[in-house]
Amino acid sequence: MKKGLWLLLWLCFWPGFLKAETLTLSKIYELALSRHPLIRAAEAEVEAARAGVREAKGAFLPQIDLRELYARTDSPPQVFSYKLAQKNFKPEDFLIDRLNHPTDYSNWKTQLVITQPIFNQGREIIGYRKAMVALSQAEDYLQAVRHRVLFEAESAYLRLRLAQERVAVLEEAVRTARENLRVVERRYAAGQALKSDLLEAQVFLSRQEKDLESARHELEVAASALNLALGLPLDTRWEIPEEAIQVPKEIKSLENWLTLARQNRPDLRIIKHRKRLSELDLKEARYRFLPSLNLKGIYEKNSEDPLGGGADGEAYIFLAELNFNLFKGFQDKARLAKARARLLSEKEKLRQYQREVEHQVREAYSRLLTARREVMVTEKAVARAEEGLRIIRKRYEAGLSLLVELQDAETALKRARLLHLEALYGERQAFSRLRYVSGTIGGTP
Structure with a gap:
C-alpha cells in the first residue's frame, strides 16, 4: 500500500508527468508582474x-535624549560645583581649607534634554524634499523594471x-x-525513375528531418528562455494555444508615439528626478550661508546617591541657540560651485537622453513600417512558391520534370514560408518594441 502511495505522489510531482498549463499573452503579463x-x-526599493x-x-x-x-573627584572647583547642583552647600564649605582640599565627592547627574529644531540651514526641509524625490524616483524605477520585464517576457513569448x-x-x-519519396519509389518500381532519383529523394528527406530536429531544439531553448524571462523554473512546461497575435492595421502617427514617450517613459522621469536632486543640492549649498536656530530645554537632577541616600537637587534650563556661519575655510563656496557644476551636468544629460528617447521611437516606428512591408512581400512569395510547386509536381508526375x-520547388516553398513567418513575427516584435520605447507596453497606447 505504501509503495502504491509513493508511486502516485511521484507521478503527480515528477516534471515529466505535470500537465502543461495553457499560456496566453495575458497570462504572460500576469506571471511576469507577479513572479x-x-x-x-x-x-x-520603493x-x-x-x-x-x-x-x-x-x-x-523634537529630539529627546536622556543622559x-x-x-x-577631589577637584576643588568640581566639588564646589557638584555641591551647589545638589543644593548641599553649607556655610562650613566656605572654609579655606575645605575649599582648597576637599574630600572625594560623588555626583550622579541625570539630564532630560529636549531639542526642537527651527531652522538648521535648511537641512530639514531640503532633506524632506530630497526624500520625496527619491520616493518618486524609486516608483518610476519600479515602473521601468515592470516595462522591461514585460517587454522581455513578450519578446520571449513571440520567439x-x-x-x-x-x-x-x-x-x-x-x-x-x-x-515525394513514396512517389519516387512507385516510379522506380515501375521502371519510370532511376535509382539515383530514389537515392536523392532519400537524402532530401534526411535533410528535411535534420532541419526539423534543429527547429525542435530551438523550440526547447525558446521555452526555457521564456521561463527565464518570467522568473519561473526553467523546466516549466507550457501549452501554447493557437492565439492570434495581431498588429493593428492602423498605426498612429510618429508624432503621437513621440508624445506618448515623453509622457510615459519612466526612465526619462528618473533622469528628470536626478536633475531635481541636483537643484536641491544647489539650494542646500546656498542655505549653508544662513544661520541656524534651535530651541532646547534641559531638566537636570544631581544627587550624591542615585538611590536617594544623599543630597540631591533639581534644575531646568531653557536655551535658544542661534549660530551664524561666518567662515569655514571656503568649504561652503566650494560646495556651492560643485553643486552648480553638477546641476549643469544633469541638465545636459537630460537633454541628451531626451534625444536618445526620440531616436529610439523613430527607429522602432520605422522598423514597424518596414516589417509590415516585408510581411506583404513574403506573403506574395509564399503564394508564388505554392503555385510553382503545384505546377512542378504535376509535371514530375507526368514525367515532364526532373526530381x-x-x-528545388519544395525547398523554395519551405524557405518562403519560413521567411513569411519571420516577417510576421518581426512585425509583432517591432510593434512590441515601439510600445516599449513609448512607455505603453502592457497597456493600451
Whole structure:
C-alpha cells in the first residue's frame, strides 16, 4: 500500500508527468508582474524610499535624549560645583581649607534634554524634499523594471511562438518529402525513375528531418528562455494555444508615439528626478550661508546617591541657540560651485537622453513600417512558391520534370514560408518594441 502511495505522489510531482498549463499573452503579463525577482527587488526599493520619507519627516520633530553621568573627584572647583547642583552647600564649605582640599565627592547627574529644531540651514526641509524625490524616483524605477520585464517576457513569448510555427512548417516539409519519396519509389518500381532519383529523394528527406530536429531544439531553448524571462523554473512546461497575435492595421502617427514617450517613459522621469536632486543640492549649498536656530530645554537632577541616600537637587534650563556661519575655510563656496557644476551636468544629460528617447521611437516606428512591408512581400512569395510547386509536381508526375526541379520547388516553398513567418513575427516584435520605447507596453497606447 505504501509503495502504491509513493508511486502516485511521484507521478503527480515528477516534471515529466505535470500537465502543461495553457499560456496566453495575458497570462504572460500576469506571471511576469507577479513572479519576477527584479520586480520584487524594485518593490523593496520603493518601501525603503517610503521609510526614507518617514525618516525625513522625523527631523522636524523634537529630539529627546536622556543622559546619565557619574563622577567622583577631589577637584576643588568640581566639588564646589557638584555641591551647589545638589543644593548641599553649607556655610562650613566656605572654609579655606575645605575649599582648597576637599574630600572625594560623588555626583550622579541625570539630564532630560529636549531639542526642537527651527531652522538648521535648511537641512530639514531640503532633506524632506530630497526624500520625496527619491520616493518618486524609486516608483518610476519600479515602473521601468515592470516595462522591461514585460517587454522581455513578450519578446520571449513571440520567439517561442515563432519557434513553434517553424516546427510546424518543417513538419509539413518532412511530410511532403516523405510523400515525394513514396512517389519516387512507385516510379522506380515501375521502371519510370532511376535509382539515383530514389537515392536523392532519400537524402532530401534526411535533410528535411535534420532541419526539423534543429527547429525542435530551438523550440526547447525558446521555452526555457521564456521561463527565464518570467522568473519561473526553467523546466516549466507550457501549452501554447493557437492565439492570434495581431498588429493593428492602423498605426498612429510618429508624432503621437513621440508624445506618448515623453509622457510615459519612466526612465526619462528618473533622469528628470536626478536633475531635481541636483537643484536641491544647489539650494542646500546656498542655505549653508544662513544661520541656524534651535530651541532646547534641559531638566537636570544631581544627587550624591542615585538611590536617594544623599543630597540631591533639581534644575531646568531653557536655551535658544542661534549660530551664524561666518567662515569655514571656503568649504561652503566650494560646495556651492560643485553643486552648480553638477546641476549643469544633469541638465545636459537630460537633454541628451531626451534625444536618445526620440531616436529610439523613430527607429522602432520605422522598423514597424518596414516589417509590415516585408510581411506583404513574403506573403506574395509564399503564394508564388505554392503555385510553382503545384505546377512542378504535376509535371514530375507526368514525367515532364526532373526530381531535382521538384525538390528545388519544395525547398523554395519551405524557405518562403519560413521567411513569411519571420516577417510576421518581426512585425509583432517591432510593434512590441515601439510600445516599449513609448512607455505603453502592457497597456493600451
